[in-house]
Amino acid sequence: MREAKLVQGNSAIAQGAFYAGARFYAGYPITPSSEIAEEAARKLPGLGGVFMQMEDEIASMGAIVGASLAGVKSFTATSGPGFSLMQENLGMAVMGEVPLVVVNVQRSGPSTGLATKPAQSDIMQLRWGRHGDQAVIALIPGSVQECFELTVTAFNLSEKYRVPVIVAPDEVVGHMRESILIPAPGELEVLERKAPDCKPEDYRPFSFKPGTVAPLANFGGEHVFHVTSSMHDETGFSCNTSNNAALRVAQLHTKLTAGRQDIVLTRAFDVDDCDMLIVATGIVTRAARAAAAQARDQGKNVGVLQLQTVWPFPDLEVKAAAAKARRVVVAEMNYEGQLAGEVRKVLPDPSIVKGVNSWDGSIMRPDHIAAALAE
Amino acid sequence: MNKTPERSLLNTAALPLFWCSGCGNGIVLNAMLCAFDELNLHAKDLLVVSGIGCWGKADDYIKSNALHVTHGRALSFATGAKAANPKLHVIVLMGDGDGTTIGGNHLIHTARRNMDLTAIIVNNFNYGMTGGQYSATTPANALTSTSIAGNPERSFDLARLLVAAGANYVARETVASGVLLKNRIKKAISKKGFSVVEAISPCTTLYGPRNNMRQALGMLNDLKEKGIPLAKFKDDEHIEALGFFATGEFADNSADDFSTRYEAVRQIIMTRKGGGNG
Numbered sequence A: 001m002r003e004a005k006l007v008q009g010n011s012a013i014a015q016g017a018f019y020a021g022a023r024f025y026a027g028y029p030i031t032p033s034s035e036i037a038e039e040a041a042r043k044l045p046g047l048g049g050v051f052m053q054m055e056d057e058i059a060s061m062g063a064i065v066g067a068s069l070a071g072v073k074s075f076t077a078t079s080g081p082g083f084s085l086m087q088e089n090l091g092m093a094v095m096g097e098v099p100l101v102v103v104n105v106q107r108s109g110p111s112t113g114l115a116t117k118p119a120q121s122d123i124m125q126l127r128w129g130r131h132g133d134q135a136v137i138a139l140i141p142g143s144v145q146e147c148f149e150l151t152v153t154a155f156n157l158s159e160k161y162r163v164p165v166i167v168a169p170d171e172v173v174g175h176m177r178e179s180i181l182i183p184a185p186g187e188l189e190v191l192e193r194k195a196p197d198c199k200p201e202d203y204r205p206f207s208f209k210p211g212t213v214a215p216l217a218n219f220g221g222e223h224v225f226h227v228t229s230s231m232h233d234e235t236g237f238s239c240n241t242s243n244n245a246a247l248r249v250a251q252l253h254t255k256l257t258a259g260r261q262d263i264v265l266t267r268a269f270d271v272d273d274c275d276m277l278i279v280a281t282g283i284v285t286r287a288a289r290a291a292a293a294q295a296r297d298q299g300k301n302v303g304v305l306q307l308q309t310v311w312p313f314p315d316l317e318v319k320a321a322a323a324k325a326r327r328v329v330v331a332e333m334n335y336e337g338q339l340a341g342e343v344r345k346v347l348p349d350p351s352i353v354k355g356v357n358s359w360d361g362s363i364m365r366p367d368h369i370a371a372a373l374a375e
Numbered sequence B: 001m002n003k004t005p006e007r008s009l010l011n012t013a014a015l016p017l018f019w020c021s022g023c024g025n026g027i028v029l030n031a032m033l034c035a036f037d038e039l040n041l042h043a044k045d046l047l048v049v050s051g052i053g054c055w056g057k058a059d060d061y062i063k064s065n066a067l068h069v070t071h072g073r074a075l076s077f078a079t080g081a082k083a084a085n086p087k088l089h090v091i092v093l094m095g096d097g098d099g100t101t102i103g104g105n106h107l108i109h110t111a112r113r114n115m116d117l118t119a120i121i122v123n124n125f126n127y128g129m130t131g132g133q134y135s136a137t138t139p140a141n142a143l144t145s146t147s148i149a150g151n152p153e154r155s156f157d158l159a160r161l162l163v164a165a166g167a168n169y170v171a172r173e174t175v176a177s178g179v180l181l182k183n184r185i186k187k188a189i190s191k192k193g194f195s196v197v198e199a200i201s202p203c204t205t206l207y208g209p210r211n212n213m214r215q216a217l218g219m220l221n222d223l224k225e226k227g228i229p230l231a232k233f234k235d236d237e238h239i240e241a242l243g244f245f246a247t248g249e250f251a252d253n254s255a256d257d258f259s260t261r262y263e264a265v266r267q268i269i270m271t272r273k274g275g276g277n278g
Helices: A009-019 A032-043 A057-069 A080-095 A123-128 A144-161 A170-175 A242-258 A285-297 A316-320 A338-346 A366-374 B024-039 B053-061 B072-084 B096-102 B105-114 B160-166 B180-191 B214-225 B258-271
Strands: A002-008 A024-027 A050-053 A074-078 A100-102 A112-120 A138-139 A164-167 A177-182 A226-228 A268-269 A276-280 A302-307 A309-311 A327-332 A354-358 B046-050 B065-068 B089-095 B118-123 B169-174 B193-198 B226-227 B243-253
Touching: A002 A009, A002 A144, A009 A032, A009 A074, A009 A144, A009 A170, A009 A177, A024 A032, A024 A057, A024 B072, A032 A050, A050 A057, A057 A074, A057 A080, A057 A100, A057 B065, A057 B072, A057 B105, A074 A080, A080 A100, A080 A123, A080 A164, A100 A144, A112 A170, A123 A138, A123 A309, A123 A338, A138 A144, A144 A164, A144 A170, A144 A177, A177 A268, A268 A285, A268 A316, A276 A285, A276 A316, A276 A366, A285 A302, A285 A327, A285 A366, A302 A316, A316 A338, A327 A338, A338 A354, A354 A366, B024 B053, B024 B118, B024 B180, B024 B193, B024 B226, B046 B053, B046 B072, B053 B065, B053 B089, B065 B072, B072 B089, B072 B096, B072 B105, B072 B258, B089 B096, B096 B105, B096 B118, B105 B160, B105 B169, B118 B180, B160 B169, B160 B193, B160 B243, B169 B180, B180 B193, B214 B226
Parallel strands: A024 A050, A024 A074, A074 A100, A100 A164, A138 A164, A226 B065, A276 A302, A276 A327, A327 A354, B046 B065, B046 B089, B089 B118, B118 B193, B169 B193, B226 B243
Antiparallel strands: A002 A177, A138 A309, A268 A302, B169 B243
16 A cells, blocks of 8 residues: 655655665765665664665675675665765676666765755766766656655666666755655566576676676576676676677667666656756756746746756757757756756757856755746 | 595686796685585585785686675675675685775774675785785885885784784685695684685795795795794794794684674564564
8 A cells, every 4th residue: 555654855765775675785874865874774674684884885885786796686875975985886886787776865065065965066976987988877856756766766777777876866855854655565666687597507697789688697596607897708707808898898888778768767847838948857856847837927938857867868858858949947056067068968059058056055946047047 | 635636616717827937826726726625615605706916816717606896895795795695605815905905994894893704815915916016914124116125114914903803713824835724714614704814925926036035936935934833933033023924823713793693683673663664
């Protein structure tokens, strides 16, 4: 049965993770994400799972890779400084095609910055934080309900595409409390990784055919396998040839391109007739919708496109929503316009894009966006 | 031993070993593979986790499950795998740079947590893979490519550090004693909790030649001479500054490991109102 509950965003993320079948959490305390660790510490023992508080975020990230490869859906949660520490081992998870979920509750930086204040200034780090050619999926919820549902989606996508998925609410969404409907068991789809059905001696833990994803065995099961952070062939053993490296790196990208339909999620509000479009993500979506409603009252045709998936970037969706727009306003809580740059890349006329930015650690308000619509 | 050991988990397809001639890594690999066979461990029961460095390449020669990871972090990955599947025998292969220098924080916390893992640390007193720079176990005053007039830093006594940090089992042997090494590894695997075998090994390409030890055989003989069994080790006679070190078992305890303690905590939570769902 569905249950209506007043829930905090961070708690909804933890509950979404348990709903999706996550049974291992390793993390290190950091504001404004610690409630996720606390919820995991309270609930996982009763669910037959394991909670571990590690010595740092580097160890936390390593531990969830190990646990996932041992067959248990795993996650961690952190914020800016901790997310920076996780990057190297997160890159290892990309290379090893390890399903897992990392929550980065975005706070105001740079460095230790304003620890308790919101920001959306990690958008580029979500995509490019790790060295080398690599790709991940990143989702940003805009409400507590979305915290729950997008976390379930994050686990599903990570299992299906064997890729780390990052859930990156801003601090406001992480700490906000709202009434949500907790779906009944079975109501939301929960995907499991595809297990090998071949004979153990025939198992290959990787497939480099473009757009494909190999089944994943569990350490301790019948299928014995190797996983390495270094360059490897389809057997998982080291391989240093150029030809192999080209295939390996390409497949890390093509599997996500092939799955685009599943992966790229947006919500469009009144975009069909809009000649002004606001693009936003996370908490800013709400200010954008309030500004759009106000403008509609004044007879302006304003629509809003909410990016739930930020990576891979929703290029087609932005292009379609902006088809009739003479102005595209990209509202975001960072200084340089990390989303705006991507929007400019995909539109035929980038000069119609206007950025609305805030970077002082306070939440963006509708009047801030309304001003850009009025000009 | 009456017959040649089988080393059934040796990945012969990857031979020959890529290590330098005279390197001790082959001896440690052999000791470990023989220990696996003598304990009747099968590929699917084993997970070998290795870091970055010369010894970190060892997983290429082993046919069990393997996870080769980032520099210094092998214990973190191993911890997650073991916590998720306590039935796995998890063996962690690290060098002195990987396991004790960049990975020093994870090492002491894994010992404190008493994770049921077996770490086999090959200590050759320098970073071999990157050209012989000094590590946290390079003796003071020793010559390396980054300490050309003598190492200004002092070294960890790894075995004693691990005892202090709470590991259940800590042993140190040299690669001059292969059978002893194998027996220590067997015991380490058999024991619950964090078990560490430190294998002192010659780096015959970099550390040796830079420190007036040009021949592999000479280095092995030197290890034999300088490694003194704990019972005979006398601080005033076996001066550490002259390269002497103690060998043997530094700790052999049976404190509850992490998983045992976690289960105890789980029982407390489960018996509370709401069965842990509160």
